[in-house]
Amino acid sequence: MNIVEVKSLYKSYTKSKPTKYAVHNVSLGIEYGEILGLVGESGCGKSTLGALMLKLIEPTKGEIWFDGKNITNLSFRNMRKIRSQMQIVFQGSSNAFNPYHTVRQIISEPMDNYTKFSPSEKERNIIASLESVGLGAEHIERYSGELSGGQRQRIGIARALILEPKFVVCDEAVSSVDYALKKQILKILYNLKQEKGFTYLFISHDMAAVNAVCDRVAVMYLGNLVEILPSVNAPALHPYTKALMAATLEPDPEIKKEKLVLFNESGDFSYPHGGCPFQSRCLQANEKCRTEDQPLREISDGHFVACHLI
Amino acid sequence: MCNEEPVLAVKDLKTYFYCKDRVVKAVNGVSIDVHKGRITAIIGGSGSGKSVMSLSILNLIDKPGRIVDGQVLLHGRDIRKLSDKELRRIRGRQIAMIFQEPTCALNPVVKVKKHMYEAVHIHDKSARMNDLMDGFRKTLLRVGLSEPDRVLESYPFELSGGMCQRVMVAMGLVTNAEVLIADEPTSSLDLTTQAAILEELVRLKETGMAVILITHDLGVVAQTADDMYVIKDGIIVERGTVREVFANPKNEYTKFLMEPILIHN
DSSP states (O other), rough: EEEEEEEEEOOOSSSSOOOSSSEEEEEEEEEEOOOEEEEOOSSSSSHHHHHHHHSSSSOOOEEEEEETTTTTTOOHHHHHHHHTTTEEOOGGGGGSSSSSSSHHHHHHHHHHHHHOOOHHHHHHHHHHHHHHTOGGGTTTTBBGGGHHHHHHHHHHHHHHTTTTSSEEEETTTTTTSSSSHHHHHHHHHHHHHHHHHOOOEESSSSSHHHHHOOSEEEETTTEEEEESSSSSOOOOOOOHHHHHHHHHHHHHHSSSOSSOOOSSSOOOSSSOSSSSSTTTOOOOOOHHHHHHHOEEEEETTTTOOOOTTO | OOOOSSEEEEEEEEEEEEOOOOOOEEEEEEEEEETTOOEEEEEEEEEEHHHHHHHEEEEEEEOTTEEEEEEEEEEEEEESSSSHHHHHBBTTTEEEEEOOOOHHHSOOSSSSHHHHHOOOOOTTTTTHHHHHHHHHHHHHHTTTTTHHHHHHSSOGGGOHHHHHHHHHHHHHHHHTTTTEEESSSSTOOOOHHHHHHHHHHHHHHHOOOOOEEEOOHHHHHHHOOEEEEEEEEEEEEEEEHHHHHSSSOHHHHHHHHHOOSSSSS
16 A cells, blocks of 8 residues: 555656656655655755655656645645655755744744644643653753754654655655765664554665665666665666665775775766666667667566666 | 885874864874785774864865874875975875765866866976876776766766765876875765776775775775775774774774674574
8 A cells, every 4th residue: 555656646846848857757656654765866856756755846757645635737726735644854955944043943934834832732742752752841942053063953853743744755855964964864764663653755865864764775876767666675677776886985994895885977868768777777688678668567566677688 | 014115104193173162072092004905994984083184184174173183194204294385386286185075075166177187287387287198097997987078077066975986086197196094985976886996996905095084984995995994983992904804803893893793584
């Protein structure tokens, strides 16, 4: 059973006849209570897909389903009614908040919008949510500028989770934080999922973080879904996923990798007009890859790959 | 660690920040040796003082910060005793630096060729752009930018983050610096670009350059560096070759960094 599902979704940021898509024919479902990792390099459309799932932006084509309902064409007002069940932790924690708001104002805003709690109930909820992310009542009067990067990131999580949403998009929630903090934030996210059964879309380019918390992993390249791994330990089959895995650095000097770069570094990387999106950088691309499209195919149970060579 | 005479040695460096009500001891007695043909990694969490240390090497600390004590020896000569004018001859020419955010470190309204020209011109006023272009093309090819002509005529915002980072590396190379300080050169880049830049740093090291690599990622250290220093709260808590430290970490903080993030498996 899927909490969120997108069907043949397209998104283009050009107004007239679209030639380039940030999200290109993506079909993907997220099951209740799972953490789905979404990985890919910068500019591949990860954040766009996350925002589309919450309908923060309108799709060009395709359908979005949430909790068994088609929400693609819901009006702004009808959308508001279900917004409290879906939340997002934004990428740049430094500019995700109004600098003139205190932590209390930041975290209570979702409650002001969606609940009829009394001020004392709100206060209690705010403190409880701060504690759940490892902060406390002493932070409640601070402005976001007075907090460290990691504390701000956690305020973002507290705000996203205060209404106990069913579905949370974590957009690069642990990039640009240091190791100790990354561990702490991942633990918080994972424990909250265990306790409250949240479902996450975990967008990241950090494979270590993805491996630590995710149940399944979807890999994107140039707006296309190229592979869905049924578990973090499943062997990667698509050449792009392999390149991505090869670029992951093992924190052990004894395991020196022969080659870190497994793709063409030079040439034309613009969006190909037909065939596989990875063709210009793939080391194994042949004539078929340049002409024929290859949609996702199920290779084994739950393992989908879009590649002619497999 | 290496027994040869270090190219660059930092001895008991102290950099303090004099804030309104307190003194922040960002770097509090740090000593490191940097050798030719080796990558020396400085690893620590945010706020551990690793960037302040690297900025202190070139005396790039602004008020309210001040280098309180210590020596920075380049080939045995203390460059902290030099005048501003003399130090300027060393910056870029002998010790080059790559900054954390390449897109912020490059001027958005200045073309790449001008950036590279400036790096040379500041040390050699007789340099002419036209004579240098061939060298620029070769340098850009060396750092893995396959279309040097297009890149030279581009503005930084027309290039991707990874390409800008390579331009920064190339700017460090045009002056044939002996020491390259790379301050988190890959932290804001994605995995595949990170791998390409790191391969580049390893190649540079093999040509005999001494590289200081500042990072908070143990994977980066394990895969590229030869020597490593773990810094915490402005103090070096552990030092050694990468193999030694990874095989047998002694300090609690190093051990903590080395624990894998295992949550659900």
